[in-house]
Amino acid sequence: MTSYVTYRPPQAAGSWVIGGNFFVQVRERPNWLHRWFALAFLGWQWVDA
Numbered sequence: 001m002t003s004y005v006t007y008r009p010p011q012a013a014g015s016w017v018i019g020g021n022f023f024v025q026v027r028e029r030p031n032w033l034h035r036w037f038a039l040a041f042l043g044w045q046w047v048d049a
Contacts, residue, residue, distance in 0.1 A: 017045040025049075 012025040016038070030038075030046065038044040 012049050014046060014048040017047055018043075023047075 010027050013027055013029040015023045015025040017023055029048070035046045038046070
């Protein structure tokens with residue numbers, strides 16, 4: 001008999017908000033310097049999960 005295992009994707013640490021309504025989820029939280037430069041130069045905001 002075949003047994004099936006449900007795959008659970010890894011939990012997201014948070015997401016980048018790009019343009020107000022586009023989210024990119026990532027598994028590892030970037031350090032404070034990467035978050036600051038992304039906000040200052042690209043306008044991307046970090047949101048914790």
